[in-house]
Amino acid sequence: MTNAVELREITKRFPGVIANDDVSLAVEPGTVHALLGENGAGKSTLMNVLYGLYEPDSGTIELDGQSRTFDSPRDAIDAGIGMIHQHFMLVPPMSVAENVVLGHEPKKWGGLATDRERASNAVDELAERYGFAADPDAAVEDISVGEQQRVEILKALYRGAEVLILDEPTGVLTPQEVEDLFSVFEDLTAEGKTLVFITHKLGEAMEAADEITVLRDGVNVGTVAADATSREELAEMMVGREGGLDVDAVPADPGAPVLSVDGVSVSDEHGGEHVTDTGFSVREGEIFGIGGVDGNGQAELVEAITGLRTPDSGTVGLGDEEITRVSRGGHIERGMAYIPEDRQERGLVMEFDLTENGMLGSQHIPPLGGGRIDWNGARDHAADVIEAYDVRPPAPAARAGSLSGGNQQKFVVGREFERDPDVVVATHPTRGVDVGSQEFIHNRLLELRDSGVAVVLVSANLTEVRGLADRLAVMHDGGFVDVVDPDNVTEEELGLLMAGERPEERERADVTADGGGGTRDESPGDGTDAGQRSTEGER
Amino acid sequence: MSRRDTIEAALARLVAASWIERLLLSIAAIATSIVVGGVIVLVSGMAATCEEPAFAFFGPTSCYDPIGVYVQLFQGAIGDVLGDPFNFRLALTLKETALLVFTGLSVAVAFRAGLFNIGSQGQLVAGALATALTVLFAAPFVPAALGAIVLVPLGLLMGAVFGGLYGAIPGALKAYADANEVITTIMLNFVAAQVAFFLVSSYFSAPESQSVETRTVPGAAVLESTLFGAGSNFSVFVFVLGLALVAGLYYLLQRTAFGYDLRTSGLQAEAATYGGVDPKRTVVTSMALSGALAGVGGAVWVLMVAGRFTAAVPALGFDGITVSILAGNNPLGVVPAALLFGVLKSGSLAVQLETGVPKQLVGVLRGLIILFVAMPEFFRLIGQRFVTPDREPVATDGGEPIEALQTPREAQSEPPGSEPGETEDGR
Structure with a gap:
């Protein structure tokens, strides 16, 4: 049988990154194919190649056995490909029917006006054929997000799409809407349409897809049939194994608790809950690791701890002080260093040079900051960081934007580590950094720990968190599935935990530093709540 | 490609x-x-x-x-400097330059904070009216000998305060109600002009005048035309004040923590927030500072040029936008940009005459x-x-030191x- 979509050895490079490295993908007609991987694995790039947004550096595209090249999405649309982006491309004040026919309106009066009646009928007909409930005359801004997504699907179908690409379609939906979407998938494949959807949630891939292809770091790790695989296998494929972590960690000698997080819940402005009733505490001289597949609430939890976001409920304490509602600047003043996930959006001002970037966060803190900034001192400070962390080019006057990603990261890490912090919150501290510098950053992190700093280490790289952390929490669906001793946990167990399943018989490390006794409702002794809640969420 | x-x-x-x-x-x-x-x-x-x-x-x-026109345009702006260094044409050029320095700085400082302040005109009107009224009311209480020393700083201060308050309004609307500052500042320009017109025509109009204007401010409060002849309406003091503000603002933006916050917010709001900058407060203070600079411009216009508040305020605020864009929103660039405007204003008068x-x-x-x-x-x-x-990294890690730049x-x-x-x- 000819494949509906056949991508052969696609390679797509961006300056400094290989987004897709020799990736092949075959999708059978009338099936649902999931493209699974972490953020930055190259899923969207691959689909943008298929949709004609990017031109591949090498490789070929075949549709129904015919070789194709696309110069633009228009070519791809003409070839029967439709793409539903994560952020909808709809015009909110216009009606459903108007949005569906946009750009391909049925005309009347010799092309002078849109034939609304025919547009409306066409939408009705399409909706009926695929079993959607859609009011063609409702304004898009008045309908729910799930319905808006269906309008996007209708739009693609109206343009004659045979292959539909959905980029993270469930990201914006409620659980009920996700169920509805998956039943729409069935209706579509029943009509012979072929679907490719991008996701980083392995549960969804297993539920909705016939076949699953896993991408990691731009490489196709493998394609498996959804009914012949397991969550653990997928989690392992996604996260991967890099060789053992080479650190000479002396066992931690933790002191008093420094950072305490208690019952924190975080939701976004749309009401979606990202973190649910999560708590832990970190002691002096200890690294608390938070692992798990990206997008399970780690980013939101970190924002709540570092003062970028106020949690809906729960408290964050630093030493004896509650800092839940203290401003971001207050967190910095109290000695919290923070390596943000996104160095180009947050960690650095791209237009500033390294001297100026070295002051980011310390601009109000003496001796260099305060009312007047001591720029000579700041230049020396930047030069020190550059030298210690091997930032290239070694020039304080270099614009941050002109540095490669790895060097940007090294500078951010250096700036934050050299703040003389009491607490370090490090998210993906070695992302994009070369091996030598990774080792340096790891050792520096251990040095900080040994000097009595409390460290929260968030990383999707399991080898890294396992090698460095003294206690390791695995996060799934907005909560900790479990907190384990990283030296006494097997890879298989971690794979299960990352998938949100908690092996019951396993021994747990304590959630709270002082033995966990009674500081939280959900004490570790009886604590299967988190795990149960998560597994329930999956079923 | x-x-x-x-x-x-x-x-x-x-x-x-x-x-x-x-x-x-x-x-x-x-x-x-x-x-x-x-x-x-x-x-x-x-x-x-x-x-x-x-x-x-x-x-x-x-x-x-065509050649003669351009020769006149540029030569007319400086007049016969060799024969009379303080001629009226040069005075006119410098007067326009000085006035535009204030509004140019006003727009530039907002721009640096990532805000498009179209409302310098309204802030200038607010400052000008406040200055004129304050000086008129305070004058009788100030002994004649101290007139200039008290009234001029008082007038300038009130211009700055009211211009600043009027600028803080769209700042607060943006910070706390998410209202786009471009729209609100444009609307507040009309509000300022109409309210000023109403106040002056209803309560503060000069008794003997036919037009909408206040009484003339007392001579002590007027910024005298120094060096250049009387009637030139150009005080060298104002020019120095403008240059001092340029230098002060440059220092503020480049050397202080406040300036760092402001520039960071303007370039990359996310990074500013990460770096501990309160984005809402920065929006309000930047707009207040911007408005204060325009307000000083209004004060100077009243005390040096008009001698009173009249409803016919020249469009210094709007020209300030162009001046700021010409200057690349850099305070130091505002002086040459304003000078270009001054030259063109004075020079075109010469072209018409000659x-x-x-x-x-x-x-x-x-x-x-x-x-x-x-x-x-x-x-x-x-x-x-x-x-x-x-935004995309240039090279992978360990890139060559110099190439990367x-x-x-x-x-x-x-x-x-x-x-x-x-x-x-x-x-």
């Missing part, structure tokens, strides 16, 4: 231009505008009828001399020069917003078709 790539690459190149390149661009722009304007003058002169042609062009004759060229055509020539000089800077601003020259910008622009923020997985 597609057309879009070409445009993006050109914008990225413009964004990356050094200040010397930008200066050269401005000079080239003036030269180009002179060529284009010269052709327009020549052709209009051929169509016009006159007693005696002023310029012959290989046979056909023109009533206007040549037969009608003033409408002179206006065209002025507009051409400003348009040509402003365009590169305008496109730079657009470029900064839409082209992110190097010199990599051509073109290679770093976003891949085509990608929207800002629609990077991998849309996160």
